[in-house]
Amino acid sequence: MEFFSLLSYYHNPIGINEKTKEIASFKDITHSSSKSLSLIIFKIETEKDSLFLIAHDCSTIMDLALSPIRNKIIRLKYKTLEDGCISLIIPSTNKYLCAILPSDDHGYGRIEGNRINVGDWEKFHLVPNNKFDSNHISLSYEVLKFIELLKNESSLINLIKSYDGDNGDFLLSLALSYLSVEEILSISQKLSLDAELRSDLARICPNDFWASQAIPSLISWSQTRLYNKFLPADIPYVECSKLYDELSEIGIDGKTTSLPQICNYYLRRSITPRRELSILTCQRNEGIYLLEWIAWHRALGVEWFYIYTNNNDDCSEHLLSALAKEGIITWINNDVKLGIKVQQKAYGHALNILPHILDYKWTILIDMDEFIVPNPEKFSGIREYFSWQSQFNCDAIALNWKFLASSNVKNDDIFMPLTERCIDFLNDGVIGEGTRLIKSAFKTNKIYHSNAHYPVLPNSELIRFRLTDNEPHRWNHPPAGEPASAAFSDYVMLDNVRVYHYFHKSAQEWFWKSCRNRGGDSTEMGIDFALIEDSWIGNFMNQATDNRADKDSWVPAYSMKHKKELNILRSIPAIAQAEKLVREKFVSRMRTLKKDFKTSSAREKLTGKNKDFIDMIEL
Incomplete structure (x- = not known):
């Protein structure tokens, strides 16, 4: 058995970036800006053209950029070149590894696995390594x-x-x-x-x-x-423990x-669904919108909801519990460590661990401020759209956004349904390239993982991804500065189905959203005025009175169905009482926020017309 270290052509040591776990070339292992883990390479007698890479601790999962490889042990083919160097080849793709030169700032450059020719950057030196121990010998x-x-x-x-x-x-x-x-x-x-x-x-x-x-x-x-x-098909409550935190990254x-x-x-792909349509979502501190959102989608044909939540402090757990006990949702408590990507963990858990969601042919992945709205001249509901869609060979559907402008509501009017009070579309120019962002629906048993905008399949599989008119979803022309990604569609299709995005809502709610820790990666609790500054408040003010386009005409077609479903939910005593607690908490919290804001220095950070925001929230 032979053990080695690896150097780039320019004699930079190859190791593992401690933060990203990517294999990388380092300017100097002791460089102050770069923290690395050691890499051990060994050969075995029966595989004379192969090298095996492991981390020195034998447990780190290593990532090889621009390749299908992420593993505790990496097998590579190698060839000895005329100058005594070697080239390294990924067996499954026949692509060469390339050592990017370490940068002066970071002290490292990653190793990439997608080259088709060999130049100096694709050459490596294999040098004997005597820093192995009994664990490495035993494992080899x-x-x-x-x-x-x-x-x-x-x-x-x-x-x-x-x-x-x-x-x-x-x-x-x-x-x-x-x-x-x-x-x-x-x-x-x-x-x-x-x-x-x-x-x-x-x-x-x-x-x-x-x-x-x-x-x-x-x-x-x-x-x-x-x-x-x-x-x-479903269970009322699931605990998603910290055991599954890895699913925020893996897959x-x-x-x-x-x-x-x-x-x-x-195995999940082999499951035949018995039902049609579910929604998968993450929710944090959005209790005041919960009933309206559920009622809307139930009225239009969604059969079930998988709602992941973490670290709520708005009393929404009472409402989630009541809804779960009444057999309306599955509530999943997402227990996460600080710094974990909460949404990605939730989607990974639902699509890898949770079996019940497989009973639904389609899963829609949207947030609590997003409402699916089908064209009422073509479809009577969401189910009817998916029935029509099923005649085509499709694994996933790209759903384009349509942004609604804020409404000028105050006090208890905030509890009016968003679909009734936000009726003006925003001019697309306000959102810019954001109008090209998509949300998605997908065949539940076909998907490996998902991020907030599009689903993911294993690298060995191909996805049939379509727009809502069944034309292929293409993403060849990303916005300037963005990598090509399925998150941005080349063509925006809004004729059949839209995702109405109630992002701004009202000044009061923008203030509420700005002052609470919420969603995304955050697990922290409490009040935070960090977002009360010109760029964030300017985002709201830019659409508060100007930049309106035409008015919505699709939502009214479904308003009677929606009101009926909302009344049914509110007729259930436990749900009505829980919603009351959520509203009381909102009012109380808003009162506290305004009181604290009056005495803070945060308001002094606003300039120009952004100062008008203070008047809009009625301090």
């Missing part, structure tokens, strides 16, 4: 033995059943570089049928929640559903880090 011999026995899919099944060491998750991650998609599909099928094999997989991968949690719960739910036709780029992860995806 396990890799050697594992590869000698790994002949095909059947041999891997036998290895799973017989393995009795401590590196099962490590070895199965390595297996990904040897298995075809067809073999992984076959292993997934065997897992669905063999309880003993599932137990062995969980035994040898105790820290892999796909093996220990996701796959067992999925199979259990699926089998119970198969034998009980009257099994409810969001379509990369696969473990064999159980991709097997879980194919």
